Amino acid sequence: DVKVTQSSRYLVKRTGEKVFLECVQDMDHENMFWYRQDPGLGLRLIYFSYDVKMKEKGDIPEGYSVSREKKERFSLILESASTNQTSMYLCAIRSYGGNQPQHFGDGTRLSIL
């Protein structure tokens, strides 16, 4: 079974804080993705990575950065959290090659107060 683990299911932080969301996989997959999910807007891609130390901007990278120092871990960083970053954050992984599906973690519901 594919296992994608997000470090927290629920997280509450304050405006201006630096926030780290962690995603860990045990499948040795090359590609990792961060999305946010908001009612009425569906899933929006923030950043993705196709190898260690590689990163690419998705559709809405503003206010976020990422880190991939090891293959199994992909971190999403909110440099200075704002209330409009309150959302559900989903991590996904995918094996390289062909049109392999993405597999998702359980999500982190982040509230910024």
Add this chain to the structure above:
Amino acid sequence: GEDVEQSLFLSVREGDSSVINCTYTDSSSTYLYWYKQEPGAGLQLLTYIFSNMDMKQDQRLTVLLNKKDKHLSLRIADTQTGDSAIYFCAESSDYGGSQGNLIFGKGTKLSVKP
């Protein structure tokens, strides 16, 4: 750019069949996917279909693809209350590319009434 459209809500009675529809714009789509999201959880891959197929069946699930009309549907036979969830359609348009980005619809919320 590419777009994937779904209706937002569907309500059915337990035991009936559910049909969730999806349209997409990218004619180069190679794989199309259906994901299920239960409340408070991530997305779970249900099934996927390659664009050179027109039908795929997996137990209670039937996927139909009309490539000419760019229309995809998911039929759930004998719908149960446990099928209540949000269903996402997604398409992959990079030909076996390394990145595997998907374009998602906004999701269809299926409500199953007892």
